[in-house]
Amino acid sequence: xxxxxxxTVIIDKGDVGFCTSTKSTQLLxxxxxxxxxxxxxxxxxxxxxxxxxxxxxxxxxxxxxxxLPIFKKNKFQNFKLWVGLWVYHVLVRFxxxxxxxxxxxxxxxxxxxxxxxxxxxxxxxxDGQTHDSRLCVELMLQAQSMGVEFLTYQEIEKIKHDSxxxxxxxxxxxxxxxxxxxxATGPWIDQLKRMYLNQSSRMIRQTKGIHLWV
Numbered sequence: 001x002x003x004x005x006x007x008t009v010i011i012d013k014g015d016v017g018f019c020t021s022t023k024s025t026q027l028l029x030x031x032x033x034x035x036x037x038x039x040x041x042x043x044x045x046x047x048x049x050x051x052x053x054x055x056x057x058x059x060x061x062x063x064x065x066x067x068l069p070i071f072k073k074n075k076f077q078n079f080k081l082w083v084g085l086w087v088y089h090v091l092v093r094f095x096x097x098x099x100x101x102x103x104x105x106x107x108x109x110x111x112x113x114x115x116x117x118x119x120x121x122x123x124x125x126x127d128g129q130t131h132d133s134r135l136c137v138e139l140m141l142q143a144q145s146m147g148v149e150f151l152t153y154q155e156i157e158k159i160k161h162d163s164x165x166x167x168x169x170x171x172x173x174x175x176x177x178x179x180x181x182x183x184a185t186g187p188w189i190d191q192l193k194r195m196y197l198n199q200s201s202r203m204i205r206q207t208k209g210i211h212l213w214v
Contacts, residue, residue, distance in 0.1 A: 001180075001182075002143060002146040002147050002148045003146055007147070008143075008147070008148045008149070009148070009149045009150075009151060009176055009178070010143070010148060010149070010150050010151065011151045011154050011156065011168070011170070011176070012150070012151070012152045012153070012154065013153070013154065013155050013156075014152065014153060015152050015153065016136055016137065016140050016150065016152060017132065017133050017136035017137065026129055026130055026131060026132050027064065027127060027128065027129055027130075028049075028050045028053055028054075028061060028127065028128035028129065028130055029046070029050070029127040029128065030043055030046040030047045030050055030088070030091070030092060030127060031043045031046045032084065032085075032088055032125070032127075035084045035087055035088060036080070036084070040091065043088070043091050044091055047091055047092045047093075050127075050128050051092075053128065053130065053135075054128065057130070057135060057138065060130050060131060060134060060135045060138065061128050061129070061130045061135075062128070062129055062130075063097060063126045063127070063128060063129075064126065064127050064128060064129035065124055065125075065126055066124070066125055066126070066127060067102060067107070067110075067111070067122040067123065067124050068081055068122060068123040068124075068125070069114075069119050069122050070101075070119060070120050070121045070122055070123060071118055071119060071120070072118055072119065072120045073118070081123055082123070085099045085123060085125055088125070097125075097126045099123055099124060099125035099126075100123075100124055101121055101122075101123060101124075102121055102122040102123065102124050103121050104116060104119060104120060104121050107119070107121060107122050151170070151174075151176075154170045154171070154172060154174070155170065155171045156168060156169070156170060156171075156192065156195065157169045157170060157171045158195060159181070159192075159195045159196040161181075161196055165177055165178065165179060166178045166179070166180070166181050166196070168181070181196065187204070187206055189203055189204055190202050190203055190204060
């Protein structure tokens with residue numbers, strides 16, 4: 001918005017990169033697992049975002065290798081993995097390093113603590129990884145250079161709006177008057193939405209995921 005000439009203010013209840021960002025595993029992944037549920041638009045969107053980060057912040061983003069196990073007695077699942085990875089490469093327009101097979105011998109060298117009894121090898125593919133707090137600060141500095149104002153440790157108390165303007169009252173007593181309000185609060189999006197729409201309906205259903213690092 002600031003890049004297009006609009007006066008922009010970002011309000012954050014905590015510090016920049018607070019809360020959700022501090023709990024991330026610092027991955028910029030394109031959602032390989034979503035292909036199983038045919039969520040191609042979601043994967044394409046993730047691809048566009050990750051490609052933008054790789055181009056804009058090459059010093060902050062790097063390729064990260066992952067290994068998917070190939071089980072001896074699960075031919076159908078192994079076939080799905082091969083097909084899924086090729087579809088994945090098509091969606092990322094072959095901008096990723098191409099996945100390849102990892103032999104059992106190489107797998108035992110690279111992952112010596114992995115139980116290999118039921119495996120016949122692995123599939124290695126690449127996604128992205130970043131240092132999200134440093135990336136967040138760098139984005140903030142770039143935004144500030146464009147004229148964006150950051151109000152941190154500021155909680156919104158209430159929101160009033162009509163056809164002309166939006167009035168955002170902060171707990172500190174400060175008021176922001178705007179033509180547009182962008183609700184980018186992540187898992188708190190419904191909480192803020194209730195302030196200006198007075199609706200109890202939910203936009204999101206929260207889920208929990210686990211990234212296990214070995």
